[in-house]
Amino acid sequence: MTAIAEEAAAADKLILAVPSKGRLMERSLEIFAEAGLPLHRVGHERGYRGAVGGRDDIAVLFLSASEIAHYLGSGRAHLGITGEDLVREEIPRWDERVELVRGLGFGRADVVVAAPACWIDVQGMGDLEDMAALFYRVHGRRLRVATKFPVLTRRFFASWGVSGYRIVESLGATEGAPAAGTAEMIVDITSTGATLKANHLKILEDGVILKSEANLVASKVAPWGEHALAARALIEDRIAPPLSADVVGS
Numbered sequence: 001m002t003a004i005a006e007e008a009a010a011a012d013k014l015i016l017a018v019p020s021k022g023r024l025m026e027r028s029l030e031i032f033a034e035a036g037l038p039l040h041r042v043g044h045e046r047g048y049r050g051a052v053g054g055r056d057d058i059a060v061l062f063l064s065a066s067e068i069a070h071y072l073g074s075g076r077a078h079l080g081i082t083g084e085d086l087v088r089e090e091i092p093r094w095d096e097r098v099e100l101v102r103g104l105g106f107g108r109a110d111v112v113v114a115a116p117a118c119w120i121d122v123q124g125m126g127d128l129e130d131m132a133a134l135f136y137r138v139h140g141r142r143l144r145v146a147t148k149f150p151v152l153t154r155r156f157f158a159s160w161g162v163s164g165y166r167i168v169e170s171l172g173a174t175e176g177a178p179a180a181g182t183a184e185m186i187v188d189i190t191s192t193g194a195t196l197k198a199n200h201l202k203i204l205e206d207g208v209i210l211k212s213e214a215n216l217v218a219s220k221v222a223p224w225g226e227h228a229l230a231a232r233a234l235i236e237d238r239i240a241p242p243l244s245a246d247v248v249g250s
Ligand SMILES: Nc1ncnc2c1ncn2[C@@H]1O[C@H](COP(=O)(O)OP(=O)(O)OP(=O)(O)O)[C@@H](O)[C@H]1O
Pocket: 021, 022, 023, 024, 064, 065, 066, 067, 082, 083, 084, 085, 086, 107, 108, 109, 189, 190, 191, 212, 213
C-alpha cells in the first residue's frame, strides 16, 4: 500500500482516483463539480494528491487512466474513473476485483481488429484462420498482430477459433505497424476512424471487440470502512448517469 492509501485507510477515508491528464481528465473534473463535489489538487501543481471541497472523508489521487485501473484492481483506491477497456485489459480476473458501477457517457472508443484495406479475401473474423494458414505457407511465419491490448486480443481471437498468429506488443502508433513492416494487422482503439483510414486499414466485420467508455469503477478488494462506504453512496448518488439515459421517455 502507498503511504497515502495507508493514511486514508487508517482514517477510514474513501480514496478516489481521477484521471490526471488528457481526454478523460476534463470531463471527470466537470462531472464532480456538477455533482457539488469540486475536486482540486493539494500541494504543488504537479503533485498527484487532491481533495474534494468541503469533504474530509474523501482523499483524491490524480493518476493516469491505466494507473487507475491498477490501483482499483489492487485495492489501493476505492473508487475511480477510467475506461472499461483498461479495466478489462489491465486487471487480471477483473470481475472478481472491481465492479463497473456505471458508464459515464464520455471517453467513448471502440477496440477493433483491423487489417490492410487491400486484403480483399479477408472481410470478417471468420476469414482470419484461413488467411493465417495461407500466410504461414507463403512466408513461413505466423501472422503478426500489433496491439496494446494483448489480453483482449487473445480472448477475442480464441472465441473465433483463430490461433495462427502472434502478438507484437505495441507501445504507441499501433496503426503504423503494418506500413512499418512490424506487423500485418492491428487491434487498437478507434473513435472517428480517421487514423485507421489514414493508414489504409479496415475494421473487420464482427471485429469490434469492445465498445468502451469512461466508467465509475469501484474496487471490491479495497479496505471498505464505514465512512468510505458512506462516501461511496454519496458519490454514486450524485454522479448521475449520462444525459442520454436521463432523457429517455421525456
Ligand atoms: N481517441 C482515443 N484514443 C485513445 N483513447 C481514447 C480515445 N477516446 C477515448 N479513449 C479512452 O481513453 C482512455 C485512455 O486514456 P489515456 O490515453 O489518457 O490513458 P493512459 O493509457 O493511462 O495514458 P498513457 O498511455 O499516456 O499512460 C482509454 O479508456 C480509452 O478507451
